[in-house]
Amino acid sequence: MKRNNLNNHFLGNKNIHFSKVLIKVILSAIFFVSMPANAFSQTPLYQKCLLCHGRPGFKKILPDGKVLELYVNKTELEHSIHSNLHCTDCHADVMEIPHIKTPGKVNCYRCHYKDNPNGAKPANDFFQSTHGKLVLEGNPKAPLCQNCHGGHNVQKVNSPLSTVNHQNVAYTCGKCHKQQYDNYILSIHGTALLDRHIESAPTCTTCHGKHLILPPDNPESTTYPLNVINICSKCHENKELIRKYNIPGGRVSTYKESYHGVADEFGSVRVANCASCHRAHLILPQNDPRSSINRANLAKTCGRCHPNANVNFTKGKIHVNYKSKSTGILYYIGMFFEILTVSTLTLLFIHILLDLFRRYRSGEINKRKHGE
Amino acid sequence: MNDGYRAAKEKFVEELEKQTIDSLSIQNDIELSEKTKQLIRNEAVKELDLFLDTKIKKVKKVIKKQLKLKIKQEKKKKWLENSFQRFNIYFRIQHMMLFTSVIILIITGLPIKFPNSVVSKFMMTIMGGIYTQGILHRIGASLLIGFYVFHTLYTIFNKEGRRDFLQLLPRLKDVQDVLQMVKYFFGFAKEKPKFDRFSYIEKFDYWAVYWGGIVMVGSGLIMWFHNIALRYFPKYVYDIAREAHSDEALLATLTIVIWHFYNVHFNPSRFPGSLVWWHGRLTKEQMIEEHPLEYERLMKEKEGKND
Numbered sequence: 001m002k003r004n005n006l007n008n009h010f011l012g013n014k015n016i017h018f019s020k021v022l023i024k025v026i027l028s029a030i031f032f033v034s035m036p037a038n039a040f041s042q043t044p045l046y047q048k049c050l051l052c053h054g055r056p057g058f059k060k061i062l063p064d065g066k067v068l069e070l071y072v073n074k075t076e077l078e079h080s081i082h083s084n085l086h087c088t089d090c091h092a093d094v095m096e097i098p099h100i101k102t103p104g105k106v107n108c109y110r111c112h113y114k115d116n117p118n119g120a121k122p123a124n125d126f127f128q129s130t131h132g133k134l135v136l137e138g139n140p141k142a143p144l145c146q147n148c149h150g151g152h153n154v155q156k157v158n159s160p161l162s163t164v165n166h167q168n169v170a171y172t173c174g175k176c177h178k179q180q181y182d183n184y185i186l187s188i189h190g191t192a193l194l195d196r197h198i199e200s201a202p203t204c205t206t207c208h209g210k211h212l213i214l215p216p217d218n219p220e221s222t223t224y225p226l227n228v229i230n231i232c233s234k235c236h237e238n239k240e241l242i243r244k245y246n247i248p249g250g251r252v253s254t255y256k257e258s259y260h261g262v263a264d265e266f267g268s269v270r271v272a273n274c275a276s277c278h279r280a281h282l283i284l285p286q287n288d289p290r291s292s293i294n295r296a297n298l299a300k301t302c303g304r305c306h307p308n309a310n311v312n313f314t315k316g317k318i319h320v321n322y323k324s325k326s327t328g329i330l331y332y333i334g335m336f337f338e339i340l341t342v343s344t345l346t347l348l349f350i351h352i353l354l355d356l357f358r359r360y361r362s363g364e365i366n367k368r369k370h371g372e
Numbered sequence: 373m374n375d376g377y378r379a380a381k382e383k384f385v386e387e388l389e390k391q392t393i394d395s396l397s398i399q400n401d402i403e404l405s406e407k408t409k410q411l412i413r414n415e416a417v418k419e420l421d422l423f424l425d426t427k428i429k430k431v432k433k434v435i436k437k438q439l440k441l442k443i444k445q446e447k448k449k450k451w452l453e454n455s456f457q458r459f460n461i462y463f464r465i466q467h468m469m470l471f472t473s474v475i476i477l478i479i480t481g482l483p484i485k486f487p488n489s490v491v492s493k494f495m496m497t498i499m500g501g502i503y504t505q506g507i508l509h510r511i512g513a514s515l516l517i518g519f520y521v522f523h524t525l526y527t528i529f530n531k532e533g534r535r536d537f538l539q540l541l542p543r544l545k546d547v548q549d550v551l552q553m554v555k556y557f558f559g560f561a562k563e564k565p566k567f568d569r570f571s572y573i574e575k576f577d578y579w580a581v582y583w584g585g586i587v588m589v590g591s592g593l594i595m596w597f598h599n600i601a602l603r604y605f606p607k608y609v610y611d612i613a614r615e616a617h618s619d620e621a622l623l624a625t626l627t628i629v630i631w632h633f634y635n636v637h638f639n640p641s642r643f644p645g646s647l648v649w650w651h652g653r654l655t656k657e658q659m660i661e662e663h664p665l666e667y668e669r670l671m672k673e674k675e676g677k678n679d
Contacts, residue, residue: 256487259595259614265487266502306599315606322615330611337619344623348631354557359640361559 048097049087050074076153079161108145125212132211141176148172166203167193173204180204183281186290200241207231223280226264228273229255254319277301277318293318385417392428396435404442408435456659456670459652462526462533467649469519470581476512478625480505485618513592520585539569542579546572568665573635584624591617 052058053072060068077083088094090106112122123145126132134142146154148164155162163172170190174181184190184204192201207223214221222231233252235241242249255261255274263271277293284291292301295314303309317327325331389409398404411431417424459467480499483492499505526533548565549572555561570578591613594601598610637645648654659667 259484262484262487263502266483266493266496266505268502306602308599308603310603312602312604312606316608316611318607320611327611330608330615333612333615334619337616337623341619341623341626345626345630348627352630352634354554355634355639358557358559364640 050077052098072152080150080152080154081156081159082152082154105144106146106151112145123211129209129211129213130215130218131213143176164205166199166205167197169205170194170203177204180281183279187281187283188285189283198245200235200245202235206234223275225269225271225273226267228275229261229264232274250321251319254321257322258320272305276305381417385413388412388417388428392432396432396439398435398439401439401442404435404439407438411435451653455653455655456667457652458648458654460532461652462522462530463536464649464652466519466523466526469515469522473512473515473519474624474628477509477516478621478628480509480512481621482625485621510596513589513596516585517589520589536569540575540578542572542575546575566664567662568669569663571662577632577635580624580627584620587616587620588624591620 050072053070054074056071058069058071060070062068082090090108090110091103092107092110093101094103109122111118111120113120114122114124116122126145127136131143135144148169150163153161153163155165157164159165160167162168170181170184170193174184185194189202192198193203209222212220214223216223216225218224219226221227229252236247236249237252239249241247256265260272264273279292282290282292284294286293286295288294289296291297298314298318299309299311302313306313320327320330322330322334389412392412393399393405393408396404396408398408408431411434412428415427415431417427479495483489483495483499483505486492496502496505499508527537528534545568549567552561552565553572556564594605594610594613595617601613602610636642654662656667659670
């Protein structure tokens with residue numbers, strides 16, 4: 001009790017140097033006094049560290065006033081995929097107890113390197129991603145492996161407990177990308193996955209990729225304007241998914257027929273892609289009044305590129321299937337031209353063939369051949 | 373001595389002149405042989421010297437050049453006398469404007485109609501992407517619109533334009549000509565139909581361009597100025613314009629490449645093409661063969677004038 005008081009007293013004090021030393025003295029005292037004789041030989045490998053780090057509320061106040069949680073949940077650790085590792089396998093710079101130097105960030109590449117005989121898979125492309133580049137630049141806010149995958153609670157990706165599980169990854173990304181997360185959970189994709197638990201519904205990583213996440217202005221990025229259509233068509237051109245969840249079909253094919261789609265095909269970055277109208281994160285069905293493609297909002301959405309867009313933009317289908325009868329007059333105009341083209345060209349072609357036939361019969365062609 | 377010398381020189385020069393004229397074979401051309409003599413006397417033999425041969429060669433060169441020019445002029449004169457003007461300069465300029473713009477429009481437009489084809493992608497790369505393609509297509513479109521404006525003005529204000537327009541109007545004889553042509557193709561008739569100034573084939577081409585112009589320019593302008601058009605028309609009008617533009621483009625392209633090219637380039641009596649589009653004239657034989665009624669009429673008019 002007295003020790004705790006002292007501890008708290010000094011932790012609260014701004015005189016850091018003195019408190020630091022004192023804490024270490026106290027901690028080492030606790031460590032040696034409370035340690036059973038057989039602690040090193042029989043308990044799990046991380047038992048030693050948990051003597052201090054296993055106590056709830058074990059924390060440190062940083063010079064700038066922030067609280068650094070140093071508590072490690074033992075149950076979490078025991079159930080993680082790394083339960084058979086020693087603390088110092090990851091915290092390799094901790095050489096002694098108590099450790100005087102603040103341990104550095106854990107480097108997962110110690111084990112997760114290419115061709116590791118134990119099979120720890122590496123994420124080779126991480127450092128090409130925008131996150132990885134920021135890490136290499138030394139940005140302290142840039143996420144490392146453990147920021148997404150979890151530290152002591154790291155799980156296999158397909159485990160429901162994993163922070164990067166399909167269900168949980170949006171929350172994990174949202175810890176930094178707050179606005180995008182807020183939009184996503186309101187969107188049809190977000191509600192489908194998080195509220196209705198439809199596993200096929202996309203989450204952040206479905207579109208942005210996993211390790212190789214790049215900003216949308218990078219041509220390599222999956223969300224680069226020219227690549228957006230490929231991502232969306234993974235599901236929206238998937239006949240099985242369309243049938244199973246009753247998604248409107250033919251969205252991608254009709255887009256490709258439109259001028260937007262043609263210009264996209266030829267590499268125009270300026271032209272509208274799926275996300276330009278449907279938005280990237282707050283994607284909502286047409287009948288939702290918040291949706292960017294709701295009839296009431298459509299003029300505004302079109303107006304982002306087409307100046308002075310008015311209500312005329314909403315009169316007529318946007319995803320026009322020229323070959324479907326449901327487009328009405330368009331279908332009949334297409335048919336009219338088809339009949340006109342076929343009949344005209346057939347007649348002209350017959351005329352040409354008859355002309356050639358007559359020329360051949362009257363010997364004109366043979367005469368020319370023999371130079372008469 | 374002087375007299376003897378002069379006589380000898382005169383004789384020599386005359387000999388020289390005769391030789392030169394013979395070698396150029398212009399004995400019958402009085403004008404040129406006079407000129408040759410003059411040149412030899414004035415230029416070559418002012419003083420008899422060592423370079424006489426070179427000087428004579430120079431004279432020959434000058435005369436040869438003039439001879440060539442004269443022959444060319446005579447040929448042209450003969451050609452103008454024996455041929456008939458079919459298309460005047462305005463008409464030919466219109467045709468050139470039309471085919472230039474149509475070629476530009478086909479090359480820049482078809483990749484948009486078939487975006488997935490490899491050829492389209494190649495063409496688009498050559499053109500420098502969809503942005504420059506759009507500019508080129510609009511340049512072609514401007515030229516085409518210019519052509520239509522020019523042609524309308526020509527039809528209204530030019531005498532020959534008005535005459536041609538009236539003659540291009542379809543009439544009953546065209547139907548009879550088609551039937552006669554079919555009979556001729558199958559051997560039931562021995563003679564081709566006799567055409568006036570414009571055959572039904574040419575009339576078809578003319579009115580096809582009329583129809584195509586209305587469809588293509590109308591729908592094209594809606595798409596060019598879509599932001600203005602959509603202020604007044606609903607979106608499905610734009611869709612209709614796009615569909616019509618795309619379909620009519622294909623129809624026009626195929627008609628030109630198959631029908632027009634056969635009639636003016638690939639059929640055995642024309643291959644590989646004539647230069648009528650350039651000089652606008654037909655020979656007498658071509659007139660009798662292709663436009664006998666017009667020929668007869670022109671001859672009558674000529675006779676009437678001579679009387």
